[in-house]
Amino acid sequence: MSFSKMPLVEANQALDASSLSLDSERTLYPYVTGTSVVAFKYRDGILMAADMGGSYGSTLRYKTVERIKPIGKHSLLGASGEISDFQEILRYLDELILYDNMWDDGNSLGPKEVHNYLTRVMYNRRNKFNPLWNSLVLGGVKNGQKYLGMVSMIGVNFEDNHVATGFGNHLARPILRDEWNEDLSFEDGVKLLEKCMRVLLYRDRSAVNKLQIAKITEEGATLFPPYSLKTFWGFEAYKNPTVGAEGSW
Amino acid sequence: MSKATIDLPPKGGFSFDLCRRNDMLSKKGARPPSYRKTGTTIVGIIFQDGVILGADTRATEGPIVCDKNCEKIHYMAPNIYCCGAGTAADTEAVTDMVSSQLQLHRYDTGRESRVVTALTFLKRHLFNYQGHVQAALVLGGVDFTGPHLHTIYPHGSTDTLPFATMGSGSLAAMSVFESKYREGLTKDEGINLVSEAICAGIFNDLGSGSNVDICVITKGHKEYLRNHLLPNANVYALKREYTFPKKTEVLLTKITPLREKVEIIEGGDAMEE
Numbered sequence: 169m170s171f172s173k174m175p176l177v178e179a180n181q182a183l184d185a186s187s188l189s190l191d192s193e194r195t196l197y198p199y200v201t202g203t204s205v206v207a208f209k210y211r212d213g214i215l216m217a218a219d220m221g222g223s224y225g226s227t228l229r230y231k232t233v234e235r236i237k238p239i240g241k242h243s244l245l246g247a248s249g250e251i252s253d254f255q256e257i258l259r260y261l262d263e264l265i266l267y268d269n270m271w272d273d274g275n276s277l278g279p280k281e282v283h284n285y286l287t288r289v290m291y292n293r294r295n296k297f298n299p300l301w302n303s304l305v306l307g308g309v310k311n312g313q314k315y316l317g318m319v320s321m322i323g324v325n326f327e328d329n330h331v332a333t334g335f336g337n338h339l340a341r342p343i344l345r346d347e348w349n350e351d352l353s354f355e356d357g358v359k360l361l362e363k364c365m366r367v368l369l370y371r372d373r374s375a376v377n378k379l380q381i382a383k384i385t386e387e388g389a390t391l392f393p394p395y396s397l398k399t400f401w402g403f404e405a406y407k408n409p410t411v412g413a414e415g416s417w
Numbered sequence: 418m419s420k421a422t423i424d425l426p427p428k429g430g431f432s433f434d435l436c437r438r439n440d441m442l443s444k445k446g447a448r449p450p451s452y453r454k455t456g457t458t459i460v461g462i463i464f465q466d467g468v469i470l471g472a473d474t475r476a477t478e479g480p481i482v483c484d485k486n487c488e489k490i491h492y493m494a495p496n497i498y499c500c501g502a503g504t505a506a507d508t509e510a511v512t513d514m515v516s517s518q519l520q521l522h523r524y525d526t527g528r529e530s531r532v533v534t535a536l537t538f539l540k541r542h543l544f545n546y547q548g549h550v551q552a553a554l555v556l557g558g559v560d561f562t563g564p565h566l567h568t569i570y571p572h573g574s575t576d577t578l579p580f581a582t583m584g585s586g587s588l589a590a591m592s593v594f595e596s597k598y599r600e601g602l603t604k605d606e607g608i609n610l611v612s613e614a615i616c617a618g619i620f621n622d623l624g625s626g627s628n629v630d631i632c633v634i635t636k637g638h639k640e641y642l643r644n645h646l647l648p649n650a651n652v653y654a655l656k657r658e659y660t661f662p663k664k665t666e667v668l669l670t671k672i673t674p675l676r677e678k679v680e681i682i683e684g685g686d687a688m689e690e
Binding site: 335338339340341342343345346363364366367370371403404405406409410411 | 463562563566577578579588589591592593595596600613617620621
């Protein structure tokens with residue numbers, strides 16, 4: 169967390185004329201951040217999980233932040249990174265869905281379309297050096313077709329069977345690569361999600377033990393109420409680490 | 418010719434003389450040559466009868482793999498082994514040095530080495546060099562007090578753990594351990610778990626690759642399974658040799674021994690000094 173001021177009254181002024189007004193409005197660092205989101209396709213649709221923590225630097229400031237939201241009839245959006253930018257994205261998408269509904273033509277925006285829109289928004293903001301500091305996970309089902317994609321804050325986008333953001337890339341992806349398969353049932357999917365979220369809870373310092381699981385199927389989106397995972401701390405070595413080695417730790 | 422002043426030999430240890438100059442150079446943009454690192458996955462677990470250590474076998478020099486099958490599990494004592502991640506020279510040198518120190522200590526005490534002895538030698542040395550010796554180690558062994566597993570960080574801090582991972586692939590391997598480790602594993606279950614963790618590192622981390630090495634240490638007995646798993650075998654190698662049928666017809670073969678053409682003088686004058 170750094171609170172450095174813009175060098176407005178220093179010698180740099182002569183070098184960079186634009187450092188006076190426009191720069192101070194760019195996003196330079198994230199302030200309130202959410203940690204990883206994990207999602208994958210299962211038999212009936214998409215399963216997504218995220219914890220409910222919003223960290224302010226190294227403080228766990230907010231513990232009931234919903235980082236997964238339904239978008240329109242067919243999609244779920246999960247975000248990690250700056251929470252205020254996520255709320256801004258939700259407003260853009262709200263407007264998008266509203267205009268789509270106003271056409272009243274029986275068509276509705278599917279996950280692929282929303283994903284494409286988000287990619288364009290993120291990439292364009294990055295080009296103006298004013299990024300929306302988020303990693304977004306967009307999943308949905310339309311006309312029986314499951315879709316799961318990811319967009320990063322610099323506009324990198326791709327589609328895959330299982331995605332994770334932030335620390336989830338390093339900790340959850342190896343598990344998913346090993347144990348994901350096409351035809352997971354809902355119960356197996358939740359077990360797999362819990363496995364990933366438990367590892368993240370143990371090893372990610374900004375994780376909170378309050379997670380929210382969401383699923384989206386052809387019928388629609390369901391956000392389940394938040395709950396906590398059971399953790400195990402009873403290893404012998406944890407109870408008595410210095411047995412046989414007095415004075416060490 | 419004798420010199421006017423006598424140069425004293427250096428007192429030993431790391432000489433910090435060039436550090437300021439290196440710092441100045443790197444500020445001006447001259448990058449130092451990159452070290453040969455073992456971008457690595459190393460792991461250890463405590464199972465029911467002892468300790469199992471595992472490591473991958475890739476050594477990297479920046480973006481290039483310089484050794485496809487190096488050995489990262491180093492011998493410390495008959496009952497203690499150590500996996501090393503970080504700069505290859507540092508891990509080799511430090512484990513070699515402490516191995517010798519342990520041998521001398523064994524002669525001195527007349528007893529089997531303890532894991533905490535190796536731990537203290539290593540952490541004292543690494544702390545002394547304030548993190549400049551870039552060796553991150555997973556030390557495991559069984560002595561008369563039981564099985565022990567420790568991690569040692571380059572700055573000299575240590576942890577005592579039931580399962581440990583280090584190196585660039587440590588997060589991938591740790592995700593396997595956090596979801597699947599439990600106490601009281603049998604030897605086969607332990608070997609499988611360690612192999613799975615190393616494979617997670619090999620396939621999900623770019624700095625780790627090639628094969629899986631395993632070392633099982635129990636009371637009074639050790640098993641060093643070099644290349645226990647070869648998940649990246651060269652499947653598509655050509656089996657036939659590169660011989661091609663000769664296309665030119667041979668019309669005539671004539672052999673002229675060269676001895677007849679050249680006069681050889683035995684003896685002769687010796688070379689001048």
